[in-house]
Amino acid sequence: MKFVPPRVPPATVSEVQVLVADWFRREQRPLPWREPATSAWAVLLSEVMSQQTPVARVAPIWARWLELWPTPADLAQAPTAQVLREWSSLGYPRRALRLQECAAAIVERHDGVVPQIYDDLVELPGIGDYTAAAVVAFAHGRRSTVVDTNVRRVLARVFSGTALPPPTYSAAERAFARAITPELDEQAAAWAAGSMELGAVVCTARTAYCEACPISALCAWRLAGFPEDEHAQVRTTQKFTGTDRQVRGKVMKVLRDAHGPVLRSQIDLVWPDQAQLDRCVASLIEDGLAEQDGEAYSLPQ
Template identity: 60%
Template sequence: MTGPAARAARPTTAATARDPHADLRDAVGRWFGDTARDLPWRAPDRTPWGVLVSEVMLQQTPVVRVEPAWRAWMERWPEPADLAAASTADVLRAWGRLGYPRRALRLQECARTIVARHDGVVPLGEEALRALPGVGEYTAAAVTAFAHAQRAVVVDTNVRRVLARAVGGVALPAPSYTAAERATAAAVAPTDDAGAVLWAAASMELGALVCTARSPRCGACPVRDACAWRRAGRPGDEHAARRRTQAWAGTDRQVRGRVMAALREAPGPVAGDTVRAVWHDAAQLDRCVASLVEDGLVEQVGGRYRLPD
């Protein structure tokens, strides 16, 4: 047996016997080795740039929407230098409906910085990665682990939920990442590179597919018998089940999305009357257009609007 499953199935030693989290990691690692999704940014031929692009795209966007966009993006701009040289309008059109188009601008700015400061190569190390535009603590850790195969404590929303339940015994983590959570995540993560990378990928997958926020599939969980939350009777389960996602209809996000869609679909500048027709509330529309201009996503030329060059 080779690969992640083999690493997860390593025999118990005196050291791991003293580690209270060894069984948790091993069970999740074996499960991941058997069930991991076949995603292109996990392929053996993945590149650090491809991993970085995937992590930016996956922020608050489901895999099913990201995968085709990522494939098209990487075919068009396979290296940072390719994206750095692209027009902003082309970048925003390619981003399409992935949401939060400011991420596309930051990704292009990141590519330009990689070209200018790192000879077009995604840098090694979390400190160097965090110095890139738009790269925060999570993204730097994820690229370090998944692109460079080095130890990092990778904690996203899914990992926070897995640790809250399996280790902390509560239904959901706190609204914001706490110092206590950070300490727990660091304690659970293996100290070796291979083990830490496996744990990062496996715990994220478990939270995404099994230990979900509203409908956890405890019967399919590889650590169901050891989970502190399940052993306690799943306290707070009713609260987690009622948890709602943020409303979309009628929000500024929806209005901004409609304006961006109108501009992406147009071959050139769009008349103000056409933009005003996308939404019924003139005051809300004006506010949203102004915010798009301020964010650098839209340019106003006289009475017309366009994507930036």
């Protein structure tokens, strides 16, 4: 189904924004990167690390990275092997490489200071639309349209009256989110943080805890009787077991845990399908996540 921007009275939009911001100030989770003294670099790290990863797993690794590399210049100069080891179990290790490239770009292009402007941020390696907008809002307190999966779900339910948004984030949906973003910096940043938090802990994909929701009385989905997801037939759950991603993760764990080069005979033990294992090892080398020297493999130095 194509996204059709809902017609919502401006007064309703304003009321929703105020209620969500007030609720967030009272109920927000005490995440370490929300502390007032948190640097823009620390916020950027938290946003990249938190993508598709539970906050509980991110927090200790985030703190460890800041202990080792408190500035972009520190990470830019770090040994790549150490960066990948410290990435630990966050998944998608290419993000760790992109973060190091991002740090180097911040040093080269911006004198080691995280940019405040969206256009500058989105040009950094590994920084997409969401992360750039989030850094503008959460690190610099400036107006930007921050939309992740949680925000999309909140907007779909509250304003469109649907259980979930369309599978694909369209230009029309993006334009609607931008149109309802408050104009003033402080209010826009509060709306961004509050709408994300609401989707993360109250208006979740699995369960809508309407009794805890500050805007349940204004929610179009609730008022319509909670209609089922009209896009359910085209949604699929991405499996993990048996995928190349799982195999790559097993190989990376062997390389991270080793104190030196690892023989191919040791890598062969992690997966029974030799053809799939060969493919995954080759892809890790191609992605710059592993290096080969004859029969020995290691993390890039």
